[in-house]
Amino acid sequence: MGDRDRSVTVGVDLGGTKVETALVDASGTIIVSSRRKTGVDRGAEGIVDDIAACIRDCLGANVTPGAVGIGVAGQVDPESGNVWYAPNLGWRDFPLRTRLQDTVGLPTFVVNDVQAATIGEWKHGAGRGISDVVTLFVGTGVGGGVISDGRLVRGCDGSAGELGHLKVAVEGRRCSCDRRGCLEAYAGGWAIARRAREAVEAAPDRAATLIELAGGDHGAITAGTVADAFHRGDPMAQDLVSEVARALGTGLASIANAFNPCLIILGGGVVEGIRELTALARREVEIRALDVAVKSLRVVPASLGQHAGTIGAAAWAHQELHTA
Amino acid sequence: MGDRDRSVTVGVDLGGTKVETALVDASGTIIVSSRRKTGVDRGAEGIVDDIAACIRDCLGANVTPGAVGIGVAGQVDPESGNVWYAPNLGWRDFPLRTRLQDTVGLPTFVVNDVQAATIGEWKHGAGRGISDVVTLFVGTGVGGGVISDGRLVRGCDGSAGELGHLKVAVEGRRCSCDRRGCLEAYAGGWAIARRAREAVEAAPDRAATLIELAGGDHGAITAGTVADAFHRGDPMAQDLVSEVARALGTGLASIANAFNPCLIILGGGVVEGIRELTALARREVEIRALDVAVKSLRVVPASLGQHAGTIGAAAWAHQELHTA
Numbered sequence: 001m002g003d004r005d006r007s008v009t010v011g012v013d014l015g016g017t018k019v020e021t022a023l024v025d026a027s028g029t030i031i032v033s034s035r036r037k038t039g040v041d042r043g044a045e046g047i048v049d050d051i052a053a054c055i056r057d058c059l060g061a062n063v064t065p066g067a068v069g070i071g072v073a074g075q076v077d078p079e080s081g082n083v084w085y086a087p088n089l090g091w092r093d094f095p096l097r098t099r100l101q102d103t104v105g106l107p108t109f110v111v112n113d114v115q116a117a118t119i120g121e122w123k124h125g126a127g128r129g130i131s132d133v134v135t136l137f138v139g140t141g142v143g144g145g146v147i148s149d150g151r152l153v154r155g156c157d158g159s160a161g162e163l164g165h166l167k168v169a170v171e172g173r174r175c176s177c178d179r180r181g182c183l184e185a186y187a188g189g190w191a192i193a194r195r196a197r198e199a200v201e202a203a204p205d206r207a208a209t210l211i212e213l214a215g216g217d218h219g220a221i222t223a224g225t226v227a228d229a230f231h232r233g234d235p236m237a238q239d240l241v242s243e244v245a246r247a248l249g250t251g252l253a254s255i256a257n258a259f260n261p262c263l264i265i266l267g268g269g270v271v272e273g274i275r276e277l278t279a280l281a282r283r284e285v286e287i288r289a290l291d292v293a294v295k296s297l298r299v300v301p302a303s304l305g306q307h308a309g310t311i312g313a314a315a316w317a318h319q320e321l322h323t324a
Numbered sequence: 325m326g327d328r329d330r331s332v333t334v335g336v337d338l339g340g341t342k343v344e345t346a347l348v349d350a351s352g353t354i355i356v357s358s359r360r361k362t363g364v365d366r367g368a369e370g371i372v373d374d375i376a377a378c379i380r381d382c383l384g385a386n387v388t389p390g391a392v393g394i395g396v397a398g399q400v401d402p403e404s405g406n407v408w409y410a411p412n413l414g415w416r417d418f419p420l421r422t423r424l425q426d427t428v429g430l431p432t433f434v435v436n437d438v439q440a441a442t443i444g445e446w447k448h449g450a451g452r453g454i455s456d457v458v459t460l461f462v463g464t465g466v467g468g469g470v471i472s473d474g475r476l477v478r479g480c481d482g483s484a485g486e487l488g489h490l491k492v493a494v495e496g497r498r499c500s501c502d503r504r505g506c507l508e509a510y511a512g513g514w515a516i517a518r519r520a521r522e523a524v525e526a527a528p529d530r531a532a533t534l535i536e537l538a539g540g541d542h543g544a545i546t547a548g549t550v551a552d553a554f555h556r557g558d559p560m561a562q563d564l565v566s567e568v569a570r571a572l573g574t575g576l577a578s579i580a581n582a583f584n585p586c587l588i589i590l591g592g593g594v595v596e597g598i599r600e601l602t603a604l605a606r607r608e609v610e611i612r613a614l615d616v617a618v619k620s621l622r623v624v625p626a627s628l629g630q631h632a633g634t635i636g637a638a639a640w641a642h643q644e645l646h647t648a
Contacts, residue, residue: 075616085616132480146582148479153472155584156456159616160472162581167612168494170510170574179612181574186494250494250505254578257486258470260479288491288503292399292409292483 006066006321010055010106011314013113014072016040016088019047020307021054023065024314028124030307034058044094052103067107068100069317071116071309078158081110109320113309115152115161117267118145120312123319125304126265134261135302136163136252138277139268140223141176142184146259152316164188168250186247189223189270196221196240209234227273241274248277249284256289256297267302275301330390330645334379334430335638337437338396340364340412343371344631345378347389348638352448354631358382368418376427391431392424393641395440395633402482405434433644437633439476439485441591442469444636447643449628450589458585459626460487460576462601463592464547465500466508470583476640488512492574510571513547513594520545520564533558551597565598572601573608580613580621591626599625 007026012019015038022033034054039046055068074086081097083089101108111119118135127133133147142164146153153160164184165177172181176190185191200207200218209229214220229237252264264285266278282299289297304311331350336343339362346357358378363370379392398410405421407413425432435443442459451457457471466488470477477484488508489501496505500514509515524531524542533553538544553561576588588609590602606623613621628635 148472148477148484149475151473151475153477153583155472156586156620157584157616159614160582160584162584162614162617165581165614165617166490166578167574168491170492170570177614179577179614181612246494250491253503254490255582257489258484258579258582259477260481260484260486262480288505290483290486290489290501290503292481293479293486293489295483296480 004064004066008063008065009314009317009321010059010065010068011116011310011312011317012051012068012070013116013309013313014038014047014051014070014089015113016073019051020310021051021058022307022310022314023059023063024311026318028120028311028315030311032059033310038089040089044089044091045099047089048096048099048103051100055104065106067109067317067321068104069109069111069116069313069315069320070096070100071111071113071313071316072096073113076110076112076158078154081108083110107317107321109317111313111316112158114143115145115154116312116316117308118147118161118312119152119316120304120308120310121265121267121302122147123315124311125308126300126302127263130263132259132261133263133265134163134255134259135265135267136255137268137302138187138248138266138270140189142188142268146261148259163251163255166251166254168247183247183251187244187251187270192223192226192240192244192270193221195243196226199236199240203236206236210236223270224273230274230276241277241280244270245277245280245284248281249288252281252285252299253288256285256293260293262296262298264297264299265302266299267308271301328388328390328430332387332389333638333641333645334383334389334392335440335634335636335641336375336392336394337440337633337637338362338371338375338394338413339437340397343375344634345375345382346631346634346638347383347387348635350642352444352635352639354635356383357631357634362413364413368413368415368420369423371413372420372423372427375424379428389430391433391641391645392428393433393435393440393637393639393644394420394424395435395437395637395640396420397437400434400436400482402478405432407434431641431645433641435637435640436482438467439469439478440636440640441632442471442485442636443476443640444628444632444634445589445591445626446471447639448635449632450624450626451587454587456583456585457587457589458487458579458583459589459591460579461592461626462511462572462590462594464513466512466592470585472583487575487579490575490578492571507571507575511568511575511594516547516550516564516568516594517545519567520550523560523564527560530560534560547594548597554598554600565601565604568594569601569604569608572605573612576605576609576623577612580609580617584617586620586622588621588623589626590623591632595625
């Protein structure tokens with residue numbers, strides 16, 4: 001490879017189903033990117049080899065980046081860059097930073113994938129130039145990240161920002177984490193689908209639109225079905241979306257009161273599928289949070305879409321390279 | 325005054341009923357302190373004069389501190405040191421930093437009083453040497469503060485850490501902030517008293533101990549009454565304390581999941597009155613939070629008692645003086 005160009009870095013977004021690798025410049029623009037299926041069956045070393053090959057071959061020889069940033073769907077030790085646990089990858093205690101660094105020959109920085117997306121939206125997306133930002137990504141699951149005074153809040157073991165597991169009830173609905181009352185159990189895509197199926201079973205006479213959109217099969221109702229019915233003006237779907245907005249507003253009120261961000265960025269499939277949710281949640285948080293906590297608060301949609309993680313991982317590497 | 329000694333600072337804890345002023349050394353030890361009633365009726369300028377007189381006279385002439393730190397029961401603008409709003413002092417938009425600095429002739433740093441207590445416990449109390457600490461002070465009201473990676477989280481407008489207003493219900497009980505479902509509406513001293521009176525009215529046959537301890541007057545039941553009855557083994561009080569522990573554990577689970585602290589410090593009159601609450605809340609948070617969020621978490625009682633705010637304000641001044 002040629003001389004390193006410290007202004008460009010590689011961003012990698014490593015999930016359980018796909019891995020995206022991109023060369024990103026200092027302004028957060030993707031110069032070239034490549035996406036492939038994650039070879040989970042090839043094991044951790046195989047995945048590292050895939051990523052390394054992609055960095056070498058896919059990105060070309062005309063530029064050598066200064067560092068690699070990788071966001072991984074798992075629990076990351078901030079100090080060592082080891083991945084403690086990544087259930088979707090089947091990893092436990094894998095020294096990702098060391099292995100990738102040795103294989104690629106570039107300084108490597110590891111962060112959790114949702115934290116990477118948070119950095120992406122903060123550095124180059126909807127949060128540019130703002131010191132105190134919280135993201136909430138509402139997809140099948142719900143995750144988030146916190147920027148406080150221009151720094152990512154990582155916490156004692158690197159797991160800060162598990163905002164989908166903010167509680168909105170002392171007991172309440174059971175969550176994917178097997179605890180009760182989490183925000184995700186009300187606003188996550190899987191939870192919306194579950195709640196919609198319950199509503200259809202409880203009041204089939206009101207459920208014609210939802211059942212029709214699901215092809216006549218209650219069990220096939222998803223959060224997407226609810227979004228479609230909502231956009232047709234279906235009253236049951238409107239009730240369901242109001243319920244989601246109240247739970248979301250409650251979680252956001254906790255976020256506003258605890259972190260006092262200038263900006264909350266909402267992203268993820270559920271929010272993209274029901275764009276009205278951003279305004280609904282904004283109204284709910286303004287009602288539910290302390291006046292002082294929402295004095296300067298804005299609630300806006302994410303702007304980088306599915307590339308937030310890749311761009312953020314690259315930005316993280318850029319930042320760490322230039323502050324190390 | 326003589327030469328300034330930059331290792332000692334003045335800490336001031338300014339509340340609506342009392343103001344404590346102390347000379348504090350770099351190890352957090354109070355060398356001399358003085359406490360007086362807050363002269364709310366003398367107005368903001370009168371209070372500043374009182375504090376200035378105390379710094380000049382009460383602290384003696386043999387040492388000149390390097391700076392003044394003041395924790396004030398109100399909303400503080402982190403940049404200017406202005407107090408936006410302090411209802412218990414009757415202040416709006418008062419330039420506390422400038423006025424006190426001009427009067428005393430020493431660099432002055434202003435922070436919210438609960439944030440000051442948080443800094444006190446972190447720098448010189450139960451949180452010494454730990455990078456990620458959250459405090460929760462459960463008194464009549466409930467407040468807290470957050471230290472992330474060795475820095476106080478202040479937020480966009482300085483109001484971060486309003487942890488008493490973390491939500492534990494989407495609707496739920498009405499809080500002192502006039503919203504619903506806040507932790508304080510379940511765990512604050514006033515809320516415990518209200519809930520106890522409701523319980524007594526709903527089941528007077530079980531309420532003999534509580535009624536007796538309150539001198540026969542339901543309306544005289546306080547959180548202290550509940551604590552006394554709890555320590556006598558009264559079943560109704562035990563149920564009430566279990567309810568408080570569940571709400572507290574729910575709030576702490578949100579805190580653990582959001583901030584991933586190494587340490588949560590519990591202080592305030594309710595926790596001091598019912599010391600068993602710390603262990604009960606610890607058990608609840610371990611059940612309710614994510615495994616990764618509590619992996620390294622300890623939950624411990626505060627150690628500085630009522631001087632946390634004064635010591636913390638002095639420590640804040642010390643830190644700001646030496647990093648400015």
